[in-house]
Amino acid sequence: MHLAFRPAALTAPQPLCYHCPGSSSVSVSEQDIPGIALIGCGGMAAHYRDSYTSIPGTAYRLVVDADAALARSVAKQLAVPRSSADWRDALAPDIRIADISTPNHLHAEQATALLAAGKHVLLQKPMxxxxPECTQIVEAARASRVTAGVYMSDLEDPLVWDLREMVRGGHLGAISSVRGRYAHRGGLRAQPAVTNWRGSAEKTGGGSFIQLSLHHTNLLSWILGERIASVMAYSANRMCPNIGGDDTTAAVCEFAGGAPGVFESAWNADGTLLEIFGSEGRVRVFGGQGSAAEVVVGRPFTTGRVVRAEEPGKVVRVPACGDLRAHCRRDNPLNQHVAFVEAVLAGREPQVTAETGRYDVAVAKAVYASAEQGRRIAITEMLA
Ligand SMILES: NC(=O)c1ccc[n+]([C@@H]2O[C@H](COP(=O)([O-])OP(=O)(O)OC[C@H]3O[C@@H](n4cnc5c(N)ncnc54)[C@H](O)[C@@H]3O)[C@@H](O)[C@H]2O)c1
Structure with a gap:
């Protein structure tokens, strides 16, 4: 199972469970309310940093950014009492949950220290x-019996939940193959590596594939309920001198159940697309998160959040439903930052576990290794 890992063990320190019968009769001081810290509040976090305001049973206590003025102004704007330029301030005893939204190369040091101190940690992708750094994070969470998870923004899109239900319910028949192209021209405008961490392959962990296609390898594995077992790939940097690593990659992957998946990433051309082909139906999503889609089912699908396909064989057009910015909003019932906090409070496994985050990185690494070595690589080789 894609998301199966282990039940999140909530022990050190034990957060109060506001969902448990009897909790309300316990008198709690302000200090006992689980505090949340956001580390790295610019960039991607600018879209979702208000997610942690007013989550029942928690207190948003700290905003951190290496840019002290930014941290101060965000804290003021969101009425968060403390701000800091040093992530170690999140080790304070009143912080129980930390969201790390810093550049990739900082994740392992920050996450392992916080997990070792008993904090639950949500990381931006890639983990x-x-x-080995992912393994360090997984092991730190295990040792402290706390929860580590990964934020995958696509899961805030109601369409993908419908696609999963359609696939799992057999509405497309048997899955023949899937395709995911994740691409935009951001690499052509990239600044030199001295000012841009994406200009270093060491800092990102690769280039366009680990930054972009990791969304699709994770998403399609989640939809199919199968992990990618092996990959064969081409990868190069052809147009983006300020991007470290690849700006164009194409990989053919084999899922555990035998279906092939074709994944492409590019920092040098637009054109994001996701497709699922079944023996009785098909789906095409014309862009990234929240995009319009076209669906043909083999069996009526009427229980979706945004898809309603009553007639087998008929092309159904699903209108666009927001974008990353809209989906990040606090009021989206699928908000994955809120979902992580609620999972921690309830003692549930997070939607995307640290083990899955590690597997996703292993897939990206296998793609790079395959392109370099010119052979098919099993993901197990990368995890050994
Ligand atoms: N759709 C998505 O899910 C999505 C999109 C973009 C980025 N990301 C991921 O989010 C993470 C951050 O990317 P970004 O685009 O926001 O990067 P960014 O460079 O735009 O922003 C990073 C922020 O972290 C701060 N920072 C840097 N070093 C720090 C430190 N030591 N301590 C505290 N703060 C520090 C920076 O000042 C900046 O505000 C990356 O892992 C990236 O891959 C995810």
Whole structure:
């Protein structure tokens, strides 16, 4: 199972469970309310940093950014009492949950220290630039019996939950193959590596594939309920001198159940697309998160959040439903930052576990290794 790992063990320190019967009769001081810290509040976090305001049973206590003025102004704007330029301030006893949204190469050091101190940690993707660093994070969470998870933004899109239900319910028949192209021209505008961490392959862990296609390898594995077992790939940097690593990659992957998946990434051309082909139906999503889609089912699908396909064989057009920025909003019932906090409070496994985050990085690393060595690589080789 893609997301199966182990039940999240909530022990050190034990957060209060506001969902448990009897919790309300316990008198709690302000200090006992689980505090949340956001580490890295610019860039991607600018889209979702208000997610942690007013989550029942928690207190948003600290905003950190290496840019002290930014941290101060975000804290003021969101009425968060403390700000800092030093992530170690999140080791304070009143912080129980930390969201790390710093550049990839900082994730392992920050996450392992916080997990070792008993904090639950949510990381932005990719979990870390290398598999050994991911393993370090997984093991730190295990040793402290706390929860580590990875934020995958696509899961905030209601469409993908419908696709998963359609695939799992057999509405497309048997899955023949899948395709995911994740691409935009951001690499053509990239700044030199001295000012841009994406200009270093060491800092990102690769280039366009680990930054972009990791979304699709994770998503399609989640939809299919199968991990990628092996990969064969081509990878190069052809147009983006300020991007470290690849700006174009194409990989053919084999899922555990035998279906092939074709994944492409590019920092040098637009054109994001996701497709699922089944023996009785097909799906095409015309872009990234929240994009319009076209669906043909073999069996009626009427229980979706945004898809309603009553007639087998008929092309159904699904209108676009927001984008990354809209989906990140606090009021989206699928908000994955809120979902992580709620999972921690309830003692549930997070939607995307650290073990899955590690596997996703192993897939990206296998793609790079395959392109370099000119052979098919099993993901197990990368995890050994
Ligand atoms: N759709 C998505 O899910 C998505 C999109 C973009 C980025 N990301 C991921 O989010 C993470 C951050 O990427 P970004 O685009 O926001 O990068 P960014 O460079 O735009 O922002 C990073 C922020 O972290 C701060 N920072 C840097 N070093 C720090 C430190 N030592 N301590 C505290 N703060 C520090 C920076 O000042 C900046 O505000 C990356 O892992 C990236 O891959 C995810």
């Amino acid at each position: 870390a630039p290398t598999v």
